[in-house]
Amino acid sequence: MRKTITGWTKLLLAGxxxxxxxxxxxxxxxxxxxxxxQMKLRSFQSRTFEVTDRKAAMRGVIAALQDLGFIIxxxxxxxxxxxxxxxxxxxxxxxVEVSVTVRPQADGRMLVRANxxxxxxxxxxxxxxxxxxxxxxxxxxxTREE
Amino acid sequence: MxxxxxxxxxxxGAAVLLLALACLGGCVTLKPPEExxxxxxxxxxxxxxxxxxxETGNERxxxSAAAAVLQDLGFQVxxxxxEIGLLKSVKERSAREYGQDIGRFMVGLVTFCYxxxxxxxxxxxxxxxxxxxxDRNGRRxxxxxxxxxxxxxxxxxxxxxxxxxxxxxxxxIYDPLIYQQFFxxxxxxxxxxxxxx
Numbered sequence: 017m018r019k020t021i022t023g024w025t026k027l028l029l030a031g032x033x034x035x036x037x038x039x040x041x042x043x044x045x046x047x048x049x050x051x052x053x054q055m056k057l058r059s060f061q062s063r064t065f066e067v068t069d070r071k072a073a074m075r076g077v078i079a080a081l082q083d084l085g086f087i088i089x090x091x092x093x094x095x096x097x098x099x100x101x102x103x104x105x106x107x108x109x110x111x112v113e114v115s116v117t118v119r120p121q122a123d124g125r126m127l128v129r130a131n132x133x134x135x136x137x138x139x140x141x142x143x144x145x146x147x148x149x150x151x152x153x154x155x156x157x158x159t160r161e162e
Numbered sequence: 163m164x165x166x167x168x169x170x171x172x173x174x175g176a177a178v179l180l181l182a183l184a185c186l187g188g189c190v191t192l193k194p195p196e197e198x199x200x201x202x203x204x205x206x207x208x209x210x211x212x213x214x215x216x217e218t219g220n221e222r223x224x225x226s227a228a229a230a231v232l233q234d235l236g237f238q239v240x241x242x243x244x245e246i247g248l249l250k251s252v253k254e255r256s257a258r259e260y261g262q263d264i265g266r267f268m269v270g271l272v273t274f275c276y277x278x279x280x281x282x283x284x285x286x287x288x289x290x291x292x293x294x295x296x297d298r299n300g301r302r303x304x305x306x307x308x309x310x311x312x313x314x315x316x317x318x319x320x321x322x323x324x325x326x327x328x329x330x331x332x333x334x335i336y337d338p339l340i341y342q343q344f345f346x347x348x349x350x351x352x353x354x355x356x357x358x359x
Contacts, residue, residue: 091246
């Protein structure tokens with residue numbers, strides 16, 4: 017009796033091991049393909065501005081972020097990249113980090129893309145990006161007026 | 163004995179209520195991310211405090227003069243992006259203040275050395291400066307500077323639990339005097355008058 021049980025147990029174990037081998041996920045060819053959510057997020061995060069000078073657009077981005085109380089961490093002109101951060105005052109409980117890229121499009125206008133991170137998790141709320149672009153629009157408009 | 167009991171329960175009730183209130187005080191609501199991208203009522207005032215205009219189109223001159231002024235004030239220039247007129251500099255100093263020393267001593271005295279408060283120990287003061295032309299004819303430039311600091315705390319202990327050193331916090335510097343002094347020095351360095359709009 018005892019022998020049969022161990023035999024069954026062995027069989028069961030072998031079966032389990034085999035079954036585990038079967039469920040190993042295979043990366044499909046669509047692993048890197050964009051999903052609908054990603055496409056939507058990209059459209060929230062990007063906006064084209066009627067500015068032809070990339071440096072002026074970058075200066076506008078910096079000015080907008082400064083107006084919002086962000087600390088400019090890094091700016092790189094050849095890459096068109098600006099990174100900045102802002103924390104809650106005075107408790108330091110949450111922090112928002114943002115990286116912005118400015119790239120010229122084929123028609124000469126500037127494409128601005130922003131990525132925000134809130135307490136180490138990416139922000140996918142369109143309202144956040146709308147607020148940022150509204151301030152940027154104002155900043156670029158004032159720069160042009162002057 | 164009969165009248166003591168209700169008093170005890172009343173005290174207990176009060177203690178429970180106080181505890182509950184203390185627990186509620188611990189609940190804080192985090193600021194939602196969209197509010198970080200909205201201008202606050204203080205934004206224009208901060209901008210005015212941090213910004214001055216100079217009657218020159220040569221923003222590179224302003225940038226190098228600003229670097230010299232910051233060096234005079236003990237800052238080390240950390241990063242410059244000349245093409246877009248950005249300059250970052252830092253200065254590290256002790257953050258000890260007598261007030262905190264006295265406070266720590268008094269708390270130690272009152273609690274019979276059970277509590278040793280951590281104090282501000284070290285600080286890194288940073289200045290982010292941006293110079294940019296604001297006039298199409300190239301006759302006027304704007305300089306905006308932001309000062310902030312990161313403060314590290316020393317160690318301490320609470321009863322027998324030690325509090326390790328190195329807890330840090332960030333603070334924006336909003337003292338108008340610091341900005342006024344900086345711009346006064348900058349305008350002397352470029353032989354131009356700094357003005358606000």
